[in-house]
Amino acid sequence: MKRTIIALILFLCGSLHFPAFAEDALDIAILEYPPYEYTVNGEFHGVSVRLVEAVFQRIEQPIKLQVLPWSRALKFMKEGRIDGLIEVLVVPERLAYMDFSQIVLMEERITLFVVEDSPITFDGDLTALSQFHFGGRQDFSYGTIFDKAIADKVIKRLSIDVEFDTLLLKLCTGDIDILIGEKDTIHYASSRIKVLQNTSIKRCKNIKRLSPIIQTTSAYMAFSKVNQLTHVRDSFDEALSEMKRDGSYEKIIEAWWRESSL
Structure with a gap:
């Protein structure tokens, strides 16, 4: 028992x-x-x-x-x-x-990136960029300001992907106009651009960061x-x-x- x-x-x-x-x-x-x-x-x-x-x-x-x-x-x-x-x-x-x-x-600083010779500027107002094609990562939140701009259709064209490198390639070859990301990502992006420039069939341009940041x-x-x-x-x-x-x-x-x- x-x-x-x-x-x-x-x-x-x-x-x-x-x-x-x-x-x-x-x-x-x-x-x-x-x-x-x-x-x-x-x-x-x-x-x-x-x-x-x-x-x-x-x-x-x-x-x-x-x-x-x-x-x-x-x-x-x-x-x-x-x-x-x-x-x-x-x-x-x-x-x-x-x-x-x-x-x-x-603390992350949400920032916009464009190619180095892009005429696009940013004054803090996302509505002024509504005609451009954005890129971002799948299921990501980029803070309340950008997320609301997507929900309210202020940003009308957004390409999403699970891989940052894919989005970076789309930006540097002109398939998207603006990439949203974290401010300090630029240090990593610069090294990845060099790789993409050597491996991409299309010409891959360098990128730059727009100011001001969207949100911390x-x-x-x-x-x-x-x-x-x-x-x-x-x-x-x-x-x-x-x-x-x-x-x-x-x-x-x-x-x-x-x-x-x-």
Whole structure:
């Protein structure tokens, strides 16, 4: 009888879903989104990756990083097939399946890019650019201002793609007029342009950044609600806040930019 009861208890314990504890590595996804998160020869890089790794190390929570296309990463977060996602903007529909950190991970500056000899200028008013053909990444939010311009049909022509390089190629060869992205993406884009100039059948022009920026947006660490990780999120927030107070947050950012500029 005792063996039967023990067996039943073990079976029930194995059937229940328990939140992850420190000894369980969390599956954290990134996308190819330099300078914040990206890979080089299979190794993970980026200023946000560096910060997130430091936070999880501080709370002694192991993680496993993987690269996913953005749309698939969102789907996996809904299903609980991954535990977390780095560098996410808060939009209403994501609140249904993501637990967002309450502490800002990074501030992104949403910017427009054009080819170097483009006559297009920008004074901060997107309605003045409504006749042009834009490019952006699939399922991305570029902040409330640009997202509203799309919803209100101020931006009438938008080509979307899952790959930044595809959009960059469309811009530099003239298939789109304007590419929307993050301000510091230009550092990565310049090196990719050189590759595209050597491999593209069409002539690929250099690109430039338009000023002013459209909007500064806050990006956060997000956790899958399905996997019941609010306790990890709270520990993450506490550690990230502590890093901002003790100066290690800024030191990591400064060190990353110094190393990446070499």
